[in-house]
Amino acid sequence: MELNLKKPICFFDLETTGINVAKDRIVEIAILKVYPNGNKESHTWRVNPEMPIPPESSAIHGITNEMVANEPTFKELAPKVYALIKDSDLGGFNSNRFDIPLLAEELLRSEIDFDMKRALSVDVQTIFHKMEKRTLEAAYKFYCGKNLVDAHSAAADTEATYEVLKSQLDKYDELENDIAFLADFSSHKEHVDFAGFISYNAEGFEIFSFGKYKGRLVHDILEVDSGYFGWVINADFPLYTKKVLTRIRLQKLNTKF
Incomplete structure (x- = not known):
């Protein structure tokens, strides 16, 4: 089932130096933008985080300090990233709790006034956990019948997330093919800010x-x-x-x- 879109939606995934939203930095960002007419465009950037990447983080996503030493900083990439997402809703896997908060921090540090009041967010992990309670690799296998190759590669994860959401719409009659409904269904509505303070x-x-x-x-x-x-x-x-x-x-x- 294809998504019923009233505006574009950007599925995105971050690889980072760690999981502290306030302190850690992006080392890779992939964005898959899907338009209401079904057209897609994708972009992936490696990012110099301007801080050391801990070995335990490199062990997960495979990105080392040497690999990003000559890449642009997020501040240099921020105008391109914002231009891509500013007219769109957002989608991701665990995006409401991690990717969107960390992206917001990076954009605000880059002096770009990012505010989610202008966008809806669909967290495919939340839908998955409410329905099946598993991981992205398991979700991809369960819904799409395929093994997720290159897991923790940002580009592979964004494409898998997009495919999983479409398959979720096919599988569950109670899910409406409407971004506003999916955003509401996948949201954690009790918090005003991302971090829950x-x-x-x-x-x-x-x-x-x-x-x-x-x-x-x-x-x-x-x-x-x-x-x-x-x-x-x-x-x-x-x-x-x-x-x-x-x-x-x-x-x-x-x-x-």
């Missing part, structure tokens, strides 16, 4: 989900403890978390005028 309460208001103000309304804390905002902004939190908190603070300030 700011969440929604039952009434839909933003609350802190960590620290001494855990469970308290963000608006209320910014009113009674103005220094807390400054502490978060200057501490080692993800850039996207800081962006979300700044937006909430500006909304509160604007309501006073």
Whole structure:
């Protein structure tokens, strides 16, 4: 079954120096852009992360420091990456919890104002886990009947993710061939930011989900403890978390005028 698209969707996959969203860097990015008419274009870039790649990470994806020493930095690639994804929804495997948050960090570090408010995100892993609870290699074998060659190669993983999603639509009648439905079905809706430091309460208001103000309304804390905002902004939190908190603070300030 082909995807029913109202706008392009970019399936993407990252290979990185590690799994810390705030600190680790991209060493390879692959993007498969699928258009509503079914046309596709794909791009893969190796990236100089400007930091050492730990041996344990190289052991997973096979990319070493020597292989990226002469590659462009992400800041150099960022305009191309953003131009490719800015008009699109996003899709990936574990993308809501890892790839999108880390990509957002890299774009914000590159001074590109990336904001997911303009896009839907479909996490194929979440759909898979809700339906079958396995890994990408197992998903590819289960849904597509093929072995995933070159697993942990970003390009192979993006193509496999795209094929798995189409096969999921064929297999499960309860899944609608609609990106908005798939984004909602595959989302973890409780968090405002990617990292989960700011969440929604039952009434839909933003609350802190960590620290001494855990469970308290963000608006209320910014009113009674103005220094807390400054502490978060200057501490080692993800850039996207800081962006979300700044937006909430500006909304509160604007309501006073």
